[in-house]
Amino acid sequence: MKTALPIVVGVDGSEPSLRAVDWAADEAALRGAPLRLVYASLWERYEGAALAQDLGRPSEEVTAEGIVRTAAQRAGLRQAGLEISTDVLPEEPEYALVREGHDAAALVLGTRGRSGFVEMLLGSVSLTVAARADCPVIVLRGSHDNQVRAGARGRVVVGVGEKAADSAALRFAVQEAKLRHATLDAVRAWRCPAHETTDHPLLAGEPARLHALHASDVLDQALEDVPADLDLKRRTVEGPARRVLLDASYNADLLVVGARRNPGHLGLQLGRVAHTVLHHAACAVAVVPEQA
Incomplete structure (x- = not known):
């Protein structure tokens, strides 16, 4: 064994x-x-x-x-x-x-x-x-x-990134939620770049809608293999990922984020999102290494 x-x-x-x-x-x-x-x-x-x-x-x-x-x-x-x-x-x-x-x-x-x-x-x-x-x-x-006490709020939050397929962070979050009999709150943040906005009244809001749809598609694909018996909450939220996840941390026991590792790179390998939530999250943070 x-x-x-x-x-x-x-x-x-x-x-x-x-x-x-x-x-x-x-x-x-x-x-x-x-x-x-x-x-x-x-x-x-x-x-x-x-x-x-x-x-x-x-x-x-x-x-x-x-x-x-x-x-x-x-x-x-x-x-x-x-x-x-x-x-x-x-x-x-x-x-x-x-x-x-x-x-x-x-x-x-x-x-x-x-x-x-x-x-x-x-x-x-x-x-x-x-x-x-x-x-x-x-x-x-x-x-x-x-x-600190595991299960105090019954909620594990995971940030779902653009490269969500086969995400180690998501797998870890699913495991933690199952172990704790907690809700898994999968969050995908999205933003509409300023240069894509338009002043035309008939097209106003169209770029934002496309970005929202893309975020929803990314989230759906990432969650395809989540066990059916898991209490799952899925959300797409407009805004910077750092702010969205910090807000989510106030009602969570654990916030899970991924960090991409670049083989051969010797410097600190934390992206801006992981760096920010480690400094400012209101709950414990799990940083899970992802392959580049």
Whole structure:
């Protein structure tokens, strides 16, 4: 029998990473998968207060081993019977977590943002991993406190792009919706370029109608193989995809977007839509790699 790939969660002892442990434990339990907790850093000691307070020890005495041990206990209490493993890796977390993603069903990360901009800017580790990992990366920002619990709103949103055929993001969203017994909200954003508008009263609105019809066709084709027993909601919405998906995130447990990977390209491989929702979405975001 083939062993299920693990859900991997990056931990550092901070409050956001502990919420990520909760999410990852729920995700692993839903999938019947093992949970792997990874602490990666070039520094041995953790300089933070959240975990130190839980342990009743000064922050300078909290070590990496203590962080993963306490996180594993937390996950075990949340999901009894879960298969849990831990590891401490003495290297930069970006590189370690991307490598961990080679053999993972998904990576789950929390992020604290940067100083006073905690609600606006995504942490560099989460951004880098989401841009380079070759498995889905689920990111919980600091503002996601009351939406971390899987199934709180019963809705998974997926953005459907132009190249929707055989979309890994859509397959992932379908799986998540089925696991959670949630509604899948498939959204296709569309816009009518300004140069296609016309002042002729008999033709006014015709370019927009054609773009709307095209968006509907793209969505229909993408959803052809969605299981009939899934609670599916399909929508075409006029507007920039970034704005449309951000609006949709306010009533969702999870927002799923695709990110195209270009083999041989070493830079950050996140499009504008994925980059924006990672920074500003009101719910957890899953970035799923798509082949270029």
